[in-house]
Amino acid sequence: MSESMRRAVVSAESNAESIGLLRRGAIPSFSVREIPFSCFGSWLDLSCVIAENTVADDVHLVSHRNGFHPVLRLVPLAAGATAGGPAVTRVDATPARLRWGSADGFDGSIEAAFAATDTVRIAGRGMGLSLEAADPVLTPFSGCYFFADPTSGAWVMTCYETGQRYRITVLSGAVRTVGEQALGRSERAVRVGVDGRPWEVVVEEFGSTRAPYRSLPSSELSFEQVVASAADGFAGFLDAVAPWRDADTPAAELAGYVLWSAVVSPDGFLSRPAVLMSKHWMDKVWSWDHCFNALALAGLPALAWDQFRLVFDHQDDAGALPDSVAHSEVLRNFVKPPVHGWALHRLRRTSGDPAVDELLDVYRRVARWTRFWLDGRRAPGSELAHYQHGNDSGWDNATTFGPERVVESADLAALLVLQLRELARLAADLGRPADAEGWQSAADRMLAALLDRLWTGERFVAQSPLSGRTWTSDSLLDLVPIVLGEELPEPVAGALAARVAEHLTEHGPATELPTSTHYRADGYWRGPVWAPSTLLIEDGLRRAGHVGLADDVSRRFRTLCEASGFAENFDALTGAGLRDRAYTWTASGYLVLAADHVRRREEARP
Numbered sequence: 001m002s003e004s005m006r007r008a009v010v011s012a013e014s015n016a017e018s019i020g021l022l023r024r025g026a027i028p029s030f031s032v033r034e035i036p037f038s039c040f041g042s043w044l045d046l047s048c049v050i051a052e053n054t055v056a057d058d059v060h061l062v063s064h065r066n067g068f069h070p071v072l073r074l075v076p077l078a079a080g081a082t083a084g085g086p087a088v089t090r091v092d093a094t095p096a097r098l099r100w101g102s103a104d105g106f107d108g109s110i111e112a113a114f115a116a117t118d119t120v121r122i123a124g125r126g127m128g129l130s131l132e133a134a135d136p137v138l139t140p141f142s143g144c145y146f147f148a149d150p151t152s153g154a155w156v157m158t159c160y161e162t163g164q165r166y167r168i169t170v171l172s173g174a175v176r177t178v179g180e181q182a183l184g185r186s187e188r189a190v191r192v193g194v195d196g197r198p199w200e201v202v203v204e205e206f207g208s209t210r211a212p213y214r215s216l217p218s219s220e221l222s223f224e225q226v227v228a229s230a231a232d233g234f235a236g237f238l239d240a241v242a243p244w245r246d247a248d249t250p251a252a253e254l255a256g257y258v259l260w261s262a263v264v265s266p267d268g269f270l271s272r273p274a275v276l277m278s279k280h281w282m283d284k285v286w287s288w289d290h291c292f293n294a295l296a297l298a299g300l301p302a303l304a305w306d307q308f309r310l311v312f313d314h315q316d317d318a319g320a321l322p323d324s325v326a327h328s329e330v331l332r333n334f335v336k337p338p339v340h341g342w343a344l345h346r347l348r349r350t351s352g353d354p355a356v357d358e359l360l361d362v363y364r365r366v367a368r369w370t371r372f373w374l375d376g377r378r379a380p381g382s383e384l385a386h387y388q389h390g391n392d393s394g395w396d397n398a399t400t401f402g403p404e405r406v407v408e409s410a411d412l413a414a415l416l417v418l419q420l421r422e423l424a425r426l427a428a429d430l431g432r433p434a435d436a437e438g439w440q441s442a443a444d445r446m447l448a449a450l451l452d453r454l455w456t457g458e459r460f461v462a463q464s465p466l467s468g469r470t471w472t473s474d475s476l477l478d479l480v481p482i483v484l485g486e487e488l489p490e491p492v493a494g495a496l497a498a499r500v501a502e503h504l505t506e507h508g509p510a511t512e513l514p515t516s517t518h519y520r521a522d523g524y525w526r527g528p529v530w531a532p533s534t535l536l537i538e539d540g541l542r543r544a545g546h547v548g549l550a551d552d553v554s555r556r557f558r559t560l561c562e563a564s565g566f567a568e569n570f571d572a573l574t575g576a577g578l579r580d581r582a583y584t585w586t587a588s589g590y591l592v593l594a595a596d597h598v599r600r601r602e603e604a605r606p
Contacts, residue, residue, distance in 0.1 A: 027094045027231075028254040032059055034565065034581040035254075036279040037098045038261040039114040039230055040237060043327070044205055045261070045279045046074070046098055046112060046120070048091075050134070052281040053579075059091060059098070060134055061120065061166070063205060064264065064276065064283045066328045069161040070134040071144065072203065076100050076110055077128035079196035087127050095257045096230035102127065108196075115202065115218045115226045117265055123200040123223045124173075128193035131168055131203070133157055146179055146188035152212040155190050164205050169213040173199020234260055240299040242591060248601070249594040251562040258566050258587035259296060263303075268327035271313050272306040275584050282568065282580045284326040287311045287336040288394050289585045291343035292532055296588030298350035305354050308340075308347060312365040318376055319368035323391070334391040337412065338373060340366055341419025342483060342536070344426075356430075363426045370419050373412075374442070379465035383449035384408040385416060386465045394532070395525040398511065399473040399518045400462050410460035411480035413450040417443050417487065447487060458495060474513035475525070476503050476533055483536045485543025493544040500537055501549060508534050508557040510572035521571050522578050528569035529560065531589030538593065554593045561590040 033055050036045035043064045050056045050070040061072040076087040087108065089100040100110040108126025115121045122129065133144040144157035144166070154169040155177060174195045179188040193199035200223060202213050213219050221229070238245075238256040245252035262276045275293040276283045294307035314322045314330050323334040344366065353359050377385040386408045387393050390401035393411065400409055420443035427435035454460050454470075460478050461470040472478065481488070482496040503509045508529040512519045519527045534557045542550035560575050566586040567577025 026253075028257055029092055029094050030254060030257070032091055032093050032098065034577075035093075035258060036062070036261065036582060037093045037112070038279050039117065040233060040260050040263045041117040041265040041273065042114060042261075043264050043267065044114075044118065044120065047280070049280045059100075061203060062279070063159070063162045063164060064279060064327060065162045065164055065268070067161065067326070068281045068283050069159065071157070071159050071162065071166055073130075073132045073134050074112075074122075075130040075132060077130055077191065077194050078106075079108060079126055079128050079194055089127075095234040095261070096227050100124075100127070111223070111227075113223065113227045114230055115221065118205045119213075119218060120203045121200065121223055121226050122203065123198070124193050125198040126196055128191060128195075128199075129201070130189050130191045131201070132187070132189040144188060148177070154213070157188065162205075164207060167204045167206070167210070167213070169202045169204070171200040171202060171214075171219075173197060173201075175199075237300070241297055242595070243299065244595055244598040246598065249558075249598065251558075251565075251590055252594055255561070255566060255587040255590045255594075258582055259293065259584055259591070262582075262584045264327075269314070269325050269330050270310065270327060272310045273303060274310055275307055277584055278568075278580045278582050280580050280582060282583065284324045285311060286324045286394075287321040288339050288532070291339050292535065292585040292588045292592070295343060295346055295350065296591040298347065301351040301354070304347060304351045305358070308343065309362065309365075312362075312369075315365055315368060319370075319372035320376070321369060334389060335372075336392065337394050338369065338415045338419050339532075339536070340369060341422040342415060342539075345418070345422045346539075353429075359426070360430055363423070363430060366419065366426075367423055370416070370423060373416055379408075382408065382465055383445055384413055384453060384463070384465075387412060390525075393477065395475070395477050395511070397523070398475045398477045398525040399516070400475045400477045402473060402518070403462075403469075403471045404464045404467070406464065406466055408454070408463045408465050409477065410450060410454045410462070411477050411483075413446055413454065414481035414484045417447045417450070417484060420446060447484075450481070451489070451492070455492060459499065460496075474516035474518065476500075476509055476511045476513075476537070477525075479503070480533070480536055480540075482540035482544060485540045486545075488544060490545075493546070497541060497544065497546040497549055500541065500553075504549075504553065504556070505529070505572045506556065507560040507570060507572060507575040509537055509553060514572060521573065524569070527572055528578055529557070529572050530569045531557070531583075531586040535589050535592060554597060558590060558593055558597065561586065566590065 033048045036047035038045035045062050046059050047062055048056050050060050059074045060070040062070050076089045078085045078087040088104040090103040091100050098112040102108045110124035110127055112122045144159050146157050149156045154167045157166045168190045173192050175192045177190050237260045242252045242256050262279055264274055274285055277289050290307050294304045297304035311321050320335055323331040373385040389405050390396045390398055420439050424436045424439035461472050463470045479496050479499050510527055512526040538550050538553045564575050564577045567581045568579035568583040
């Protein structure tokens, strides 16, 4: 970034007046009531979201170590004649700067920026700040123990929930503290700037000990230099993952920020840089979500391949992937659907192959994951694999699983066909022709069983491997076999496309037919529009030759994100964002569809 551009970035961010999505060349602005303020690699964020579906009035410093834990509450204070009372503020954020501005006519402000992944600088003038321990939620020993540190001359809060320390160093300005050496629910706070003069503090997260902040290199940077450095980091990331962005893709910058800010550095059970699903309460990596994030990061191949491979680091002896991985837990009570072959095929085309030894490792791990389904999830004599619960499919409460939970479903068979095909391609590329032939033969048998046993001539059914009975539903899950694209006979693809069109609302494909008695506006997988189902459906329609319908699906979902942001899912009829409002696979879905749209547009030009 040139020096003139850097000055323009800092100037535009300092203004922070425009809310919403800005065109290329400008900076996205957002509310921390919906999207957390963080930076690439950090386990911290600043947000008003302090628990599932719980939004506080004040911004909190939140840590995602050992789970989702608000640590400090940041309360702006009035200065001057009303010194010490709460200040009335408006909070705006851009990727590099969070700003509290006065909402009652007084000339005062507070700004925050990440100086490092574990360090937040906060500066103010004409307004003070109280950095208070967040309320504990477990036992009398929970929350923060507050004490003055004689070694660094700072104040420290040690947090039971995160297992970390939070050091508050006052770099300038008047300061007073409340509740030294306090624990439990007693008041504990560091307060600065109530005299109205300029001030600055720094908050650090670390383990047992660290040199005083004033002795660290980052302490020599001015606050504006810290902001400029963060802006540079985001700009470089955005240029790598979305170099194609233009006026036709107005949400690309904010989508890029949601993805960039959700990355955490390797720690705990996450042994690679990882994109969390959110830095709200969905702060994990589920074993199919990561595939969609990998695809959006194609412009950063090393990071993209890390996303694809990170859950395979926890593959068990049977070849199964965990349900989810977080900082301090790995859950195995369910699995997730085998979208990995579909994603791997696309990732190899957009990011290129990694080194041969890494590609061989990917091949072996995906092969073991596939054998888990073929060996451990097929009833004796059945060619079709089964889910043991809706959670295994990723579509937790889809109506496909209404009659029974243990189900041989068409989507699973279709995904396994694609995974077997990709394994055959990989084996051939790696010089293993016998393996390639075996995978191709297994794919042929799976496809034949799908069409012979689950296709009625009009639609796919689900089948119980226990009772043998079959049933239909109004779930979009039953239409996911369109992902087979060109592999499907034309009459089958045509029938599936027609049913997809029935699910298509103004905002995208509803996961339950809107006319169904089971449809629920906020019914999770019983109605709302989701990014992963949209991407799978759109890709399959396009490869099956239903290009116009695929274009329509892509356009409606992109328009939805541009209007409603990147929620976990959306009301299919109103387009309102639901649940977690900063979900990375939604941002990734937008970026993938937008990139494909721009590419096709450019290819179509004479």
